[in-house]
């Protein structure tokens with residue numbers, strides 16, 4: 080009798096133990112599988128903690144070339160090629176604990192993978208209770224080491240240069256160079272203040288990726304982008320003509336010169352973009368109601384606080400910025416002055432939509448899974464109608480055939496290029512000059528933006544940025 084009771088009790092204990100174990104396993108499995116749904120956002124302080132525990136994972140380019148890898152906690156080993164190190168330096172970024180700007184760098188964006196945050200809850204758990212040295216996971220950049228090196232070689236003679244190359248069909252970033260650069264393996268090249276921080280507030284800093292972190296006056300490169308808003312509202316506006324002469328260049332009391340003081344006479348949509356007439360886009364956009372125009376700006380993501388997938392971050396691009404929404408600011412911003420400011424990446428992405436039937440793609444700069452390479456983010460946003468995109472693309476092809484971007488026409492190589500140049504006068508008296516190009520080809524659906532700030536006052540997009548674009552295009556097309 081006694082034995083039977085003992086056995087019964089033992090069975091009960093075993094059953095309840097098994098049940099408890101089952102319950103705990105269930106909870107842990109549930110937590111670890113659904114952790115994304117719980118909205119656990121890796122905060123900066125969590126990542127800082129993890130970077131004290133994890134040796135960073137490896138960083139490869141899209142061809143699986145090793146760019147850098149964690150050597151030990153807080154230490155990275157970089158590729159031995161100096162061009163690779165320099166050209167990738169500020170994209171990958173300074174050590175995340177030395178900078179407040181890590182959210183704009185690959186180290187910051189990919190930190191959850193590189194520093195182990197994407198491991199399961201169970202792993203995290205053990206990690207917090209029994210901290211031990213661990214290795215992060217690898218990431219695969221969408222950047223192509225050859226494109227990166229080509230850009231670097233074509234721009235390194237400039238003190239200040241910013242270049243983005245993207246695939247306009249997938250939104251993948253293929254090249255992103257920001258000059259000046261630094262050598263991440265040279266201990267003397269990382270200069271810190273008394274608190275151990277790098278100064279990244281200075282907009283010309285070698286430690287920041289200006290493609291994402293600095294916005295510039297876009298000059299005439301903004302014109303096609305804005306004209307697209309008007310064409311979406313009223314496609315017939317493409318037939319508007321305008322007589323560009325001194326007496327017609329006063330808009331609501333603001334006298335606007337044309338590029339280098341030259342008046343263009345009678346211009347239509349295409350010829351106005353070819354010669355980069357200032358009067359034409361101002362006149363055309365004045366046909367659009369302010370409320371419709373502002374709706375269009377939001378559609379383009381200007382003056383808004385957009386966020387992007389996978390922790391991708393860039394400072395905002397603006398039309399009115401903090402300025403008044405009045406006719407003076409609207410007139411000047413239409414030609415890329417006043418409060419109109421664009422990051423080089425964002426301007427590139429808007430041109431990408433023009434070359435991609437009006438479809439804007441979310442940016443991708445890295446994947447955790449190399450099988451994703453070439454796919455991009457499936458989410459799409461239609462920012463122009465197909466008709467508008469097609470009108471704009473056709474006019475931009477004319478700009479390289481017979482307009483200000485003729486220096487980088489590539490018809491001799493059998494390629495059609497759509498392009499636009501830009502020249503902006505800044506408050507310092509220096510100029511920011513631009514060249515944008517889209518390769519109209521399904522094998523190389525690339526969009527490229529060259530931005531050269533701090534140029535002399537006789538420089539222009541056509542004469543200074545254009546030849547750099549030509550050199551980069553030759554390398555990309557002959558690759």
Ligand SMILES: [Zn+2]
Pocket residue numbers: 323337338341342343344355356357358359
């Ligand atoms: Zn003009």
